[in-house]
Amino acid sequence: MRELALHILDIAENSISAGAGKIRIYIAENLQDDLLKIVIEDDGKGMDADTLANITDPFITSRTTRKVGLGIPFFKAAAEACDGTFNIQSTPGKGTTVSATFVHSHIDRMPLGDITSTLMTLIIGSPEVHWIFEYQNGDHIFIFDDEPIKNILGEIPLSEPSVMKFIRAMINEGLQEARDPERVEHQILTQS
Amino acid sequence: MPTVKSLDDLKKIREEALKKQQLKETSGKTEVIVGMGTVGIAAGARETLKAILDKIESDNLSDIIVRQTGNIGLDSFEPIVQVLLPGQEKVTYGKVNPEMARRIIDEHVVGGKVVTDYQIES
Numbered sequence: 001m002r003e004l005a006l007h008i009l010d011i012a013e014n015s016i017s018a019g020a021g022k023i024r025i026y027i028a029e030n031l032q033d034d035l036l037k038i039v040i041e042d043d044g045k046g047m048d049a050d051t052l053a054n055i056t057d058p059f060i061t062s063r064t065t066r067k068v069g070l071g072i073p074f075f076k077a078a079a080e081a082c083d084g085t086f087n088i089q090s091t092p093g094k095g096t097t098v099s100a101t102f103v104h105s106h107i108d109r110m111p112l113g114d115i116t117s118t119l120m121t122l123i124i125g126s127p128e129v130h131w132i133f134e135y136q137n138g139d140h141i142f143i144f145d146d147e148p149i150k151n152i153l154g155e156i157p158l159s160e161p162s163v164m165k166f167i168r169a170m171i172n173e174g175l176q177e178a179r180d181p182e183r184v185e186h187q188i189l190t191q192s
Numbered sequence: 193m194p195t196v197k198s199l200d201d202l203k204k205i206r207e208e209a210l211k212k213q214q215l216k217e218t219s220g221k222t223e224v225i226v227g228m229g230t231v232g233i234a235a236g237a238r239e240t241l242k243a244i245l246d247k248i249e250s251d252n253l254s255d256i257i258v259r260q261t262g263n264i265g266l267d268s269f270e271p272i273v274q275v276l277l278p279g280q281e282k283v284t285y286g287k288v289n290p291e292m293a294r295r296i297i298d299e300h301v302v303g304g305k306v307v308t309d310y311q312i313e314s
Contacts, residue, residue, distance in 0.1 A: 001233065009233055009238060013228055013233075013260075013262055071230040074230070117238055117239075121228065121238050121241050121260055124245060125258060126260060148199060149202060152202050153202070154206070156206050156209045156210065156213075159248060159258045160205075160209050162205045162209060163209070164248070164249050166201065
């Protein structure tokens with residue numbers, strides 16, 4: 001996988017498989033400290049200490065369809081390849097938190113990639129989950145919470161074309177605003 | 193381009209969608225499922241799913257539910273797409289790239305005809 005966004009998707013799939021009702025994805029870019037941080041937090045079934053101790057081993061998986069699970073070891077390797085850190089915490093019945101840091105400027109750090117496509121896949125493809133996405137760039141933060149959207153929509157599915165367009169625009173605008181606040185301000189000024 | 197991110201706009205979108213629904217007979221919804229396990233993602237499943245969402249949006253297709261699922265258990269055929277038309281059996285397609293996904297939407301989801309070229313036994 002050549003994008004961190006694909007790793008995020010893969011880790012979030014684990015949370016869905018663990019029966020999570022609420023999943024939070026947090027990405028922070030801090031150029032001052034030269035750090036990129038990614039956290040995926042769920043309230044799924046969690047893991048006991050033994051499973052947790054072995055989870056970063058590529059030959060252990062809780063899946064029954066296939067013997068080898070590689071998602072978490074892949075993500076860990078991606079972080080460690082650029083002098084980063086990897087941490088996983090889990091409590092049975094409470095949930096799991098996976099977090100990784102990356103040296104932002106490291107030559108081997110994968111690009112963040114297509115975050116919007118990862119989020120669209122998760123939000124549209126698993127509508128039963130309450131998704132919270134937070135993107136922080138220095139002091140600027142964009143928070144996307146899909147619950148107000150679902151409350152308004154009621155019985156209208158998220159895969160309705162106009163709804164998808166709305167959600168994608170909301171995410172893209174939020175990301176753009178947090179990434180480059182001055183440019184967005186400039187656009188607003190030139191529009192009015 | 194005007195900004196669209198206010199929730200008031202979403203309320204309007206909901207009203208429009210409701211009107212559209214009332215015009216149609218309720219014949220049940222079509223489901224499109226994309227396998228999104230580690231192997232699927234590595235094989236390009238996110239791009240396949242994106243192509244499906246973009247196609248639904250560009251052709252303004254309503255009443256299609258797109259879902260993702262974990263490992264389907266057919267690793268060598270990833271990315272895998274399954275189509276479930278109301279009252280019909282589930283059809284499984286293998287090694288579906290974005291272009292194939294668009295053809296499946298055109299011919300099977302909209303046209304009702306299974307794309308046998310891409311079909312696999314599940």
